[in-house]
Amino acid sequence: MTTTLVALAVIMAAVIWWLVRPSIGARPWVEQRTLVPDPGAAGLPFPTVKLGLGVFIVVATSLFALSISAYLMRREGADWRPLAQPAVLWFSTAVLGLASVFFQRASGAAKSGPVARVRTQLFAGGACTFAFLAGQLWAWRQLESAGYYLTTNPANAFFYFLTALHAAHVLGGLFVWGKTTVRVLRGAGAPEVRMSVELCTLYWHFLLVVWIALFGLLSLT
């Protein structure tokens, strides 16, 4: 559970850092008669939806940290037989990285550029993500044909479980990507979809970070 505790410690440190400033010197029982700047007075300096996504990312981080903890604990069992990592996972990693880059560029385009550029980058990002999922499926097929079935060994079960969990999050992202893309195709301007594109970008960066952590973990262990 060390992995989970480290992730939690980071989250808790952020919460405490956020709480210390407005609360240490606060004397709420003193009636305030003149305007005194108060660090706890306003909301956080993020758009509400972005903060909502941020909170979801924290929840998903907890989910992946716990899954990784379970993986690390289970692999100490005597029956653990590591599987041969399919090479196609390098391809998957590269295309997910590219997707992240395209979303970043889409985000930049949504701020200033014409909507056509946003559309191109969004399509490219989406295409790369589908390619990532195809790569993952291919990796599964390769493992299956090599005899690494789900129930043969816990290492295999964890591989399928962790990649499926990540893929489910990718599919969730693609749902929002799909909605955003449809809006762009229906003629929405860049300012109208800017927030959606920024949210997708943030989420895709998160998906990439999680995948790199999982890929590193599966490769190194």
Place this chain on the structure above:
Amino acid sequence: MTYVPIGHDATVYAPPAETPEPELYHPKTFIGKYIWSQDAKVIAIQYSITAIGVGLVALVLSWLMRLQLGFPNTFSFIDPSAYLQMVSMHGMIMVIYLLTALFLGGFGNYLIPLMVGARDMVFPYLNMLSYWIYLFAVLLLLASFFVPGGPTGAGWTMYPPQAILTGAPGAGWGIILMLVSLAFFIVGFTMGGLNYVVTVLQARTRGMTLMRMPLTVWAIFTATILALLAFPALFVSAIMMTLDLTLGTSFFMPGIVSQGKQLGYGGGSPVLFQHLFWFFGHPEVYIVALPAFGIVSDILSVNARKNIFGYRMMVWAIVGIGALSFVVWAHHMYVSGMNPYFGFFFATTTLIIAIPTALKVYNWVLTLWQGNIRLNVPMLFAIGFIFTFIHGGLTGIFLGNVAVDLALSDTMFVVAHFHMVMAIAPVLVVMGAIYHWYPKMTGRMLDDTLGKIHFWVTFLGSYAIYLPMHYLGFLGVPRRYYAMGDTYFVPDSAQSLNASITIAALVVGVFQLLFLYNLVWSYFKGKPSGDNPWEATTLEWQTADTPPKHGNFGPELPVVYRWAYDYSVPGAAKDFIPQNEPPDLSAAGAGVPRT
């Protein structure tokens, strides 16, 4: 997307809010208003009714369990399998589907927007989805009563391997429905939880600084963060166990011979499940307890006509308890076998958590000290909570020690402990909170006499149930046993005690029906309450309408000038000053902060 101008110059005291008002969803039909509603208040009531409804099922299950324990071999329809199924479903329903849903989905939805001065939750559509997914999870769970084999009888902890082995009650459909229902519950809760957290962070009205928030909001906010971080552990373990059961993986299942047959599992770790389960399970105690702490603080302060003692420390204690609750989980696993140093570590962290908890108890008592106490029904329940919580908390200190726990583990002492601390104590707060906020929700007071009868029977009856149960635990009476049989170390008198506990449990249970009657009767015939019957300071009591209309506060959102606890302020005209009442600048000493 802008604020309606305020009649006076509020910006002198409170900076303009940086978050624009959201566009409100305006329902046009009955279905839009009451069924597919996106209004947090309606969603809160939907959550509450569903949670109380399913809680009643769990209450009836507890009666049946008690009938078996009190009068064994009397009721032919309660066989050992049915008994274990009742125990399991009672526990899971009460902890997750009643208390968690009611405190966060019910009180959280109703109180957060009103108390922080928001029109609604920040993501109303997601909030609505949250309720419907919760309802679906409840229906899935209840469906397990009607499937072949019935619901799971593996205990609310669902420990593998027995939870999914053939021969355990409900090992087929029952456990699958339980696991899938839990997964849906968590998805639904996450949608609601995002709302509660982000609304507190972003949608507070002008002047509502973090340190002016009522402790109820602080507590629900912190409990939601705990739930958002802890529920994924249950989610992961539910999925893994489903895979073990349906596809034959071995995440948790060791190599095992069942009913003379070698199963296909191998090498899985049941202890891994326990780690994941309790990583969720212990914070879950505080997910239930923290909202109770916050609500009881506010009820005590209002009815003692005093500010809450040590507000800042109370906030820090809530956050501290929340953080510590993540590093104590293995105290539930002392008997599972662990390195003695780990045992020492978890015993130490468990005892450390008693410090902020005791701090809160002292502060509640000091809030009462020399207060102008109004001994109304909510106050009775709040004071009752202090008793039961101290009682359950102290026995928790016993069980937190490895050496004591090894002897008492899996006895009735543990059952008595956790019922006092996380069943009776929070339920007393739920009752107190309903008596306290019912007038705001309906515009009518609950009947006082019925309320007092309800309190005294529930409070004294709870002691009649659980005090002797501690003693049974000391005698060595094990928990989860269908019948004692001829156990040489348990004296015959234990059976008489069990019978008396059953009678007390039935009486307490029946008197909850009186409470339900009061809720329905008062809705139609109760005394009109007015806007602020308790003369409270917090924003929900300052709304233009009771019950508050859609959008909560009429055309102007309130501006907050003070904290939530200005009771009996020296020199003030009334013994309470609402949070949205501007300072009187004409008074002597204007411009000088009062200290």
